[in-house]
Amino acid sequence: MKKKNSLLNQFEDLFFSPLPSKKALKILLVGAEVSPYADVGGLSRVLGYLSRALRRLGHDARIFMPKFGSIDEEKYQTKLILEGLKVPTGNEKRPFLTCNVKLHLSPSGLPVYFLENREYYELRANVYGYSDDSTRWALLSRGCIEFLRQNEEWIPDVVHANDWHTGHIPNWLRTDYDKDVRLFKIATVFTIHNLQYHGNFDHRHVPELQRDDGRSAIADFFSERLRWQDFLRRAIIYSEVVNTVSKTYAKEILRPEFGEGLEKLLLEVRTKLFGILNGIDYQEYNPATDKLLKVNYDLNSLDKRSANKLALQEEFDLPLDKEIPVLGYVGRIDGQKGLDLLARVLRPLLKDFKIQFVIVGGGDGGLMDLFRKLQEDFPEQVGAHLMYDPSLPRLVFSGADLMLYPSRWEPCGLVPMEAMRYGAIPIVRATGGLKDTVEQFDPATNTGNGFVFQDFNGWSLFAQIVRALETYRQKKIWRSLQKRAMSANNSWEARAQEYVDLYLKAIHFRKKKLVETERWPASAKV
Ligand code: NHF
Secondary structure (H helix, E strand, C coil): CHHHHHHHHHHHHHCCCCCCCCCCCEEEEECCCCCCCCCCCHHHHHHHHHHHHHHHCCCEEEEEEECCCCCCCCCCCEEEEEEEEEEECCCCCCCEEEEEEEEEECCCCCEEEEEECHHHHHCCCCCCCCCCHHHHHHHHHHHHHHHHHHCCCCCCCEEEEECHHHCHHHHHHCCCCCCCCCCCCCEEEEEECCCCCCECECHHHCCHHHCCCCCCCCCCCCCHHHHHCCHHHHHHHHCCEEEECCHHHHHHCCCHHHHCCCHHHHHHCHHHEEECCCCECCCCCCCCCCCCCCCCCCHHHHHHHHHHHHHHHHHCCCCCCCCCCEEEEECCECHHHCHHHHHHHHHHHHHHCCCEEEEECCECHHHHHHHHHHHHHCCCCEEEECCCCCCHHHHHHHHCCEEEECCCCCCCCHHHHHHHHCCCEEEEECCHHHHHHCCECECCCCECCEEEECCCCHHHHHHHHHHHHHHHCCHHHHHHHHHHHHHCCCEHHHHHHHHHHHHHHHHHHHHHHHHHCCCCCHHHHC
16 A cells, blocks of 8 residues: 555656646647548537647647548648558558658647558548548557657657547557557547447447447458447547537436447446537637628627628528528538428428528438428528538628527537627527537526527427527617627637646546556556
């Protein structure tokens, strides 16, 4: 016992927590997509902006991601820092894949390590969706670990991995690389952005007895077995700390309706499970300075928004009318988002109310057809841009009055936060992060910043839309509602500090484990 205590003191002095709050942490964030280099969904914005916010707080945050062919090296200048990195594959015939690591420094000073491989990243047009994705993400994860082993200049205190694509990292770090002298101290944090995807397979189609329990060795890169391994489960098992992107969702996923088959495991590990809301970048998303808007405005000049409404109507070929309420949806077109319900409820509304509706986003073909049909049936009222677009969303936020998010489940819900910053009022279902960020409007006290409904059904959604349309007619009340929505503090600064506390927890848990197993400092010599 005595021995352990003295070991602990020595430990804390040397390296681990509790770190003085001013001490800069070294954090490596790893993910498949990072804004602005590769943007598919909310994940890229989280990694891009969280890392910058961490640096603004004084921490040494860096990024590790694939160098996709679409990343233009003229625009994002890189320096080759490691040539011919041999990444072991576990396959006898092809034991290594060779990669390069290139370093890019963003204008804000964020170091980004790109893992370069012609076959798996350079020649692929898309980030996701290939039959060999399990190999591509195993390569990213093991490439990251091998890079850290070989790059002598920098070693992180924490690796922050995101979604199943990087779930191999905590697994390998706590198994094959657990005794590596350079790596054994690194703590891991794993963030679940999407619980639906466990690997390169649909977990709902795997019979219970055939499910990967996450305890076997990671399969060879080119084997069929790798494809069936559950890297979300493995990340949850092996990481020091697991979190998801809101407190409500962190609780919801302990129940079978939300847990995607992982609820039992999540219940077992709930002492290391946390929830932190995503934030938005207040410099980038700022209606007072945003170059993508027709007219800039702020809290005190909300009347100017009508010029953006006209620009939005023009963009979508809708009749120009600055008084008509414009409803909108921006985001992935996915069953998760409740868009089937939305299309059904909009139909009678478009017939009976003088409203317009615009939608921007790509995804599920069947759902996109529903909105194409709606546009065909109501050409004067519906505008649809059914593919991802980097700039249109902000025109929608600045010109629309209401944004609709009737999600079945929603880990965080970044887009409604972005919309609120521009004074577009959200109508949301009370689930996940939507519940944590939107407060029901109460006319009696003139409080709240949006409209919220509980049950996933058309009546509940319909009722809140009608309430919102009635409130919209009362100009003064609407203005105060907009001001409250715009003043909500969803900046990354506040949220990044919560991440720092989470990283410290992970470091502490790792330290505890090493001390308990008496692996400090003896095992450091391995
Ligand atoms: O905002 C980024 C995003 C979330 O709710 C969103 C989701 C996927 O569904 O964390 O990940």
